[in-house]
Amino acid sequence: MPADIVELRERRLGKLKPAQLARELMKLPAKRRLKLIVERPDAQSVVAALDANDFFHTVQEIGADDSLPLLALASFEQMNHLFDIEWWRKDTVEPAKALTWIERLWRAGGSKLLEWLMKADFELLVSLFKRWIVADIAPEDIDMVEAVETLPPKTIDGLYFWESRYPQYDDLITHLLTTIFETNYGFFKELMDSVRNASAPELEESAYHFHRARLEDHAIPDFYDALEIYRSIGADEFALKTVPRKADQDQPIPSFALALLSQGDLFARVVSRIEDPGLLEILQVEMASLANKVMVADQLPADNAEALRRAAEKALAYVNLGLESRSGANIEKAAQILRDNFLEHLFRLAQAEVAKIRGRLQSIAQSGWLSQCPAGIKCLDAEWFDAAEELLARTPRILKSRPGGSESGVLPAYDFFRTPQDLARGSHIVDVITCAGDLYELVSDHTGMPGQRLWTEGQVRTPEDITLGVMVLTAAANSLISGKWSAAPLSHVAWPKVFPLLQPPVIDRAVMDWVHRSLPDRERKSLAQVYLTPILRDYDFEMRPFSGQNPPKTQLVKFFMFSG
Structure with a gap:
């Protein structure tokens, strides 16, 4: 975007009221977002208007140590949400990580650390301090001069003594206890008594209960609830869910997920036409909730900005796929669907279709022809192996052209399924790989025992290196050399003599003639040609520069098996 347009846009944003600005901030790059906030005189109000999810995402994108100005402006709820995600691993709080974040809050300055200490769940504080320090109390019936020798080294009041379990954070822990002592001595006493006497398992269970409740308040479910997004959905369930919905007007609206909309998608086009602010807020809340469910269900690290972005982008892609599939890409019908149906149901509809392709x-990989190959899925040649590996991933993806295309040097990239055309492409890839099994069966009948005498200096050294393309091209080479279609390895010694017979056009014709002879079914013949075309193209690209009198080095030829 040109610099003058960016400047004009930011000038407009600078004039918005805090609540209005908060809804626009997530569309900006994180560093620019922070700059826009801290330069305003009402920065505290702007941050207060941010939903806790948006605050958390902003901290992750900026980076923990660069976010101190934001921490200094955070509300207690925002701090708690950040800590709930950063400190906890499943049902356990990580004491060292908690100290790291509390130290950042201390460095941020202001009264935020004191506010958090006074408002945090007591059970959580006690659980943390039980992990941070060893505490004891001065005995009543022993002289203090004698008692000091057996007590931990630090004390503030001569009654409670402690020693840090984390020497590198000793100053911080002392500061925390001193702050509590000076602010509320009664609270200090209760804390130290609990650190000494309270049951750790009971405290941690209570702290975890409150932790989970807070996360659920911010639309972050537990793992088993999140898995609901991967349950298939029937058409009748859509009809049952067309109920009115209301956004809570008193709460900030999370916009981090909807801010990542891909502008070319139907979903984005429909959202851009929505004039009802209430509906837009509802979609923002639903989209944030769905992105959080993807993060939890896919077990992505919540403290990783790139993983958070992937979760949101996957959720958006599947919602778009469900929306296009259900509306037939009709924008008016799509708008009605967004009003009447939950985004999660559109996600589940899309997920079911993608899962069919993956399944x-x-x-094929587990019980079909690929399971018979020594190399397994690696029996597929490069282009098809890459496509298959992406389709078999936990979240399948497909290779797609990007805006600008080859004209601007932008290469295709793997992306989430987001349109019915992507589904068709994915299904076609599986059709091609299925048909490749016919080729494997045909060429295997003429293979014998490949790999037992492979030349160890070649590119194909073991049975695991043998792809279907290598088998087919080796058989084609043998047919041109001896007149017999056989996938037996070629002699590496004879390579300079036979190479003139294996020029790209000749190999291409031999392979395609074999396909025509062997596969009478027109559709399967066509799919076989689709599989073999990139292999033959690659062969042409690498072999064409060489002449019959100047063959490539045998060690560098990846298209054939060679015998030792």
Whole structure:
């Protein structure tokens, strides 16, 4: 975006009221977001208007140590949400990580650390201090001069003594206890008594209960609830869920997920036409909730900005896929669907379709022809192996052209399924790989025992290196050399003599003639040609520069098996 347009946009944003600005901030790059906040005289009000999810995402994108100005402006709820995600691993709080974040809050300055200490769940504080210090109390019936020798070294009041379990954070822990002592001595006494006497398992269970409740208040479910997004959905469930919904007007609206909309998608086009602010807020809340469910269900690290972005982008892609599938890409019908149906149901509809494609390929890999290959899925040649590996991933992706295309040097990239065309492409890839099994069966009948005498200096050294393309091209080479279609390894010694017979056009014709002879079914013949075309193209690209009198070095040829 041109600099003058960016400047004009930011000038407009600078004039917005805090609540209005908060809804626009997540569309900006994180560093620019922070700059826009801290330069305003009402920065505290702007941060207060941010939803806790948006605050957390902003901290992650900026980076923990660069976010101190934001921490200094945070509300207690925002701090708690950040700590709930950063400190906890499943049902356990991580004491060292908690100290790291509390130290950042201390460095941020202001009264935020004191505010958090006074408002945090007591059970959590006690659980943390039980992990941070060893505490004891001065005995009543022993002289203090004698008692000091057996007590921990630090004390403030001569009654409670402690020693830090984390020497590198000794100053911080002392500061925390001193702050509590000077602010509320009664609270200090209760804390130290609990650190000494309270049951750790009971405290941690209570702290975890409050922790989970807070996360659920911010639309972050537990793992098993999150898995609901991967349950298939029937058409009748859509009809049952067309109920009115209301956003809570008193709470900030999370906008981090909807801010990542891909502008070319149907979902983005429909959202851009929505004039009802209430509906837009509802979609923001639903989208944030869905992105959080993806993060939890896919077990992505919540403290990783890139993982958080992937979760939101996957959720958006699947919602768009569900919306296009259900509306037929009709924008008016799509708008009605967004008003009447939950985004999660659109996600589940899309997920079911993607899962069918993945399931078909899994069946081929686990019990189909790929399971018979020594190399397994690596029996597929490069282009098809890459496509299959992406389709078999936990979140399948597909290779797609990007805006600008080859004209601007932008290469295709793997992306989430987001349109019915992507589904068709994914299904076609599986069809091609299925048909490749016919080729494997045909060429295997003429293979014998490949790999037992492979030349160890070649590119194909073991049975695990043998791809279907290598088998087919080796058989084609043998047919041109001896007149017999056989996938037996070629002699590496004879390579300079036979190479003139294996020029790209000749190999291409031999392979395609074999396909025509062997596969009478027109559709399967076509799919076989689709599989083999990139292999033959690659062969042409690498072999064409060489002449019959100047063959490539045998050690560098990846298209054939060679015998030792």
